[in-house]
Amino acid sequence: MPVSDEVISSVLRSVVPRIASHRQKLLHNDERRHPPFVLALTGLQGSGKSTWASKIYQALKKEYNFKVIALSLDDLYLDHQGLVRTRESNPNNPLLRTRGQPGTHDDKLARSFFESLASGQGDILVPAFDKSKFDGEGDRVPRDQWECVGGESLVDVVVFEGWCVGFQPLPGDDLEKKWKAAKQARSVEKPENAEEDYSTTTLGGHALENLKRINANLQRYCETYMGPQHLDFLVHIDTNDLKNVYRWRIQQEHALWNAKGEGMTDAAVVAFVQGYMPSYELYLDQLREGFFRDCAGTDKAQLRILMEEDRSVVEIKEIDNGR
Secondary structure, X not given: OOOOHHHHHHHHHHXXXXXXXXXXXXXXXXXXXXXXXXXXXXEOOOOOHHHHHHHHHHHHHHOOOOOEEEEEHHHHEXXXXXXHHHHHHOOXXXXXXXXXXXXXXXXXXXXXXXXXXXHOOOOEEEOOXXXXXXXXXXXXXXXXXXXXXXXXXXXXXXXXXXXXXXXXXXXXXXXXXXXXXXHHHHOOOOOOOOOOOOOOOHHHHOXXXXXXXXXXXXXXXXXXXXXXXXXXXXXXXXXXXXXXXXXXXXXHHHHHHXXXXXXXXXXXXXXXXXXXXXXXXXXXXXXXXXXXXXXXXXXXEEEEEEEOOOOOEEEEEEEOOOO
């Protein structure tokens, strides 16, 4: 079920007043450029977050006349050589075998992009990544082909979407506790059928040290550009049944088969999703509790959008930021 304009409008009713207030404060300042309002969007694989982000971007630009930049976390991946080096230097960590998990993005590139938004020094170049290069391993688009946003006027909003935006690192003891619980659950969990193991306790299949590496990478991301201190509003697309991630991605792949006559098998999709599932298991609970829970006294806010298996929206709820 495609996201409706009515639902997008409902989200924007929460976001736009905050953007307008942020913009008004900047306009009263004498300096030419200041940090724009960072509207982050995170969602489970297959939930349609890219479509959500695109619709929000278009509405902010065309209906509200804001100057908007769109950026996906995917556009911050390491270049192909960097991805290969990461894989080869972590041969025993399957979570870093392909792009996706924290540790496969370019921290320096992310930092330079977000700093450029407020520096006032020249144009803003928006990074881009081409997933089709190197037989699907992907590579960064050459810099001279990046979108260039003129630096002569204020950028109002950055729409920043990504599958693990909003995740925050866990203390070591909490991570180990979750790992042990998943390991125990995995020993008794049964797949739904012989072909499709829609496991939501994948942590138990990974070495604890490998999970700690991902956790440390995520901490670095949050300190650099992805933590609550760097974002102003978060839209979180969620579901009460994590098995829907498998169902949604398989549906997407079936649509690709129908459109192009090629794509992954159902078994390959399940294996693909299981590469991301550990992070959902580790970090979704605290995201649901509130990304901005330690930001009392600010106007930062989070919307949790709850979807059913058919992707219909059943709830839109603002999460208290601790005020």
